[in-house]
Every structure is written in C-alpha cells, then in structure tokens.
Amino acid sequence: MASQGAATAAWTNEEDKAFENAVAAGAPPPLDGPPEECWFAALAASVPARSTEEVRRHYEALVEDVGAIDAGRVPLPRYAGEDSSSAAATAAAAPGKDRREDRKSFESDSGKGCSKAEQERRKGIPWTEEEHRLFLLGLDKFGKGDWRSISRNFVISRTPTQVASHAQKYFIRLNSMNRDRRRSSIHDITSINNAAQAVPPITGQAPAALGGPPGGMMKHPGMVGMYGGAPMGHPVAGHMVPAAVGTPVMFPPRPGHPPYAMPVGYPAPHQ
DNA sequence: TAAAAGGGGCGTCCGACTGA
DNA sequence: TCAGTCGGACGCCCCTTTTA
Secondary structure, eight states, X not given: XXXXXXXXOOOOHHHHHHHHHHHHTTOOOOOSSOHXXXXXXXXXXXXTTSOHHHHHXXXXXXXXXXXXXXXXXXXXXXXXXXXXXXXXXXXXXXXXXXXXXXXXXXXXXXXXXXXXXXXXXXXXXXXXXXXXXXXXXXXXXXXXXXHHHHHHHTOTTSOHHHHHHHHHHHHHHHHTTTOSSOOOOGGGOOBHHHHHHHSOOTTSOOGGGGTOOTTOSOSSTXXXXXXXXXXXXXXXXXXXXGGGTTOOBOOOOXXXXXXXXXXXXOOOOOO
C-alpha cells in the first residue's frame, strides 16, 4: 500500500476519522473557484491540523492504493478458497478468524469432521477484514451488482454468490445503522482507508507497510470482527462516529465505471 | 458476587425467484 | 441459461437477566 502522508507526520486516528467523515459527507460542495481546490479546502477544514495540501496528498494516497491494486502491483493475499484445505490456509493467513476455525478443525479432528451435519450444510467461513476491504475496493471499481467481476478481480477467495450474499447483508447493515443495539461487525468498515488500517497484516507485512500509521487507528486494537480474536460487543460509537454511520465511504468514480455511493460534488482525483 | 440460562444479534449458506 | 436478488435457516457468540 502507498504510505499515506509519508512526507509529514502520520495521521492520527482522530484526523483520519475526521477526514473520512468529511469525505463521507461529501464535504461542502465548492461554490466558486477551482472545484477541486475548493473541495480539498473543504476537506481540510474538517481536519484543522492539516493543510489543504496534506489533505490532498492523503486523499491521493488512498486513490493510489486502489490504483495499485487495480494494476496488480499490490500482491493480493493468497486464498485457497477453491478446495477443502482453504479453511486452514485462510485461517493461517487471517489470524482474526482463528477462533471459529479452531473449533471447526477441532471438530474435524475429534472425529466429527465430515459428519452428516457438515455434509448437509457447509459451515460458513467468516469473512476477514482483508476480504471485506477487497470487497469494498471491488465495489468501488465495478459498482454494485457486478459481483462476478468483484469476485474474479478482488475477492478471489470468494465466489460471486458469496460476494453477493455478503453485499446483501452489508447493505442491510448499512440501512440499520440507526438502530440502538448493535454489535460491532466487519460491516462497520465502510471505507477502504479505514479498513486498510484496521486490517491485521494478512500478508505478514507490518501495518505501516499496508498504509496504516504505527499503532493503527482503531480505538479497540485487535477488533477484527465477530469471530475474530477481538471481543465483540464494543459500543459502536467507540470506533465509529455517527456522522459516518450509514454513509458508505467509497473512492471517487473512475472513468469507465459508475461511482458507487459517492457524495455529490466529489472531484476526480489526479490521474 | 459469580455462574447459568435465555434472548437476540450477526454472518454465512442455501434455495427460490426474477430479469436480461 | 445465467447472474443477481431476496428471504429464511442455521450456527455461533455476546449481552442481559435470573438464580443460588
């Protein structure tokens, strides 16, 4: 991943949050002057400690991340989803899902594996944050509905059906953001940037290598989803501010594919 | 106060249905 | 025919309440 704000101090959690919220809100639409400059200035107003130029670079770094993935410059984590050994391989690559997989493997090892129950209904393999992040990238790239392309080019470890199913629940989740009693879930990740910094290094890279600041940005380190190693039940407000609730934060539209859930007045980044 | 039980939320899988 | 959508079943876990 591209190093965000490499030339300046690392962005803090609060700054990232404010930045994302501003992007999610679409930022005040530029009224006059160069649209792009005004738009970044509006974003910068949400992050007082950062200059417009810093905000611009931060933004472009995110876009660059997407571009790198699009171009295949960023090696995607290897998932072996096609065969039955995928569970172990994926579990090894994604420490966040170990608990359930451990139970699963235990059941298999204890003689209950390949049981009738398992043949009747395969147990679900929880999505990792990395997969979800790739899903968001694919959603940005191909738009809502093109699950096959997303599956083939981004979430290669999941079938189009799985991607579609995941998307369905994801959008349901987004629509239910205003409910009071909710647990935190992987679907709370609505921005690629946020996810990138929250995702444990699935490739074994250090978090900084993935673009996140040292120490990550999550207020609950290690929170990786329902079946991850981190606890569930943390108040959502603790790591997701209301402004971002229900507002998908996606990267800007690119030529050739429709934007998804982008606020009005979202300028095209430098290409 | 600690443990147990029940309720409810969440994520995944599956099958039926629909439209191109 | 195929891909996408929708709704429900299922399993798992956490939270709250109840009980000793």
